[in-house]
């Protein structure tokens with residue numbers, strides 16, 4: 001049942017199927033937004049939040065948001081920046097704003113050469129033919145570095161271009177480097193570092209949409225903050241409290257509780273904003289702490 005009229009519901013574009021899809025859906029789920037996922041449907045209504053999700057190819061997301069077909073999009077900055085550069089050069093109108101950087105979809109656009117080709121520095125790229133699906137980002141990098149090279153535009157399977165004799169080098173996305181290795185290529189320069197982002201159209205939203213976006217952003221912040229944060233409980237000698245507080249990363253004003261039948265020790269509860277490592281736990285123990293519990297936090301609102 002939809003209680004908000006469709007015009008007041010946020011329309012969010014996300015990748016239908018690919019490397020960003022699972023993490024994008026997971027983010028919505030962790031924000032408490034329920035979207036059922038029958039793959040055959042392109043537009044789905046969340047049943048407990050005024051948002052409709054449009055499932056598309058990631059390459060279409062920047063355009064859909066910039067043109068205002070969708071209010072929001074989840075997309076990699078590689079695709080976004082490529083589209084923005086293309087639009088700028090083709091003189092198109094419309095714009096976007098990055099609302100949040102997200103903790104998934106990290107990769108880099110890298111220049112790679114066949115393993116056997118020597119590489120001593122950028123000038124070795126001079127005069128080469130470079131195959132890529134990211135001509136704008138590649139050209140911008142080459143221009144900035146003052147390298148004259150030919151950019152060969154391919155929409156996929158870029159990594160086989162050198163073997164086919166289509167190009168001397170490639171400029172493609174790399175995360176672990178295993179695809180490059182399998183194709184006997186090695187990355188020599190990073191052209192662009194990418195991560196997934198939430199973008200919005202720059203036009204003014206209705207009051208209802210603005211309100212819904214505020215709630216969504218607050219939840220995303222809560223989810224991202226909670227991802228690293230931990231709830232710590234421990235027992236400690238009263239006398240070591242100052243030392244113990246210093247060891248707890250990013251925790252302010254912990255709660256101190258008395259322990260029944262023991263005046264010399266207290267219980268301390270604190271939220272640590274940063275990861276808590278084994279080393280920290282060992283230091284806490286050395287400082288006299290015992291019964292140390294580190295618990296994950298599911299959601300957090302400050």
Ligand code: ATP
Pocket residue numbers: 015016017018019020056057058059075076077078079105106107173174175176194195196
């Ligand atoms: P679509 O059919 O939606 O166009 P695609 O084949 O272009 O899919 P995917 O390979 O699913 O795209 O990658 C989508 C995005 O995931 C990339 O644009 C990038 O932002 C991000 N990404 C993260 N890691 C990698 C990686 N190792 N290789 C490629 N993309 C990655």
Ligand code: ZN
Pocket residue numbers: 057058059
């Ligand atoms: Zn794509």
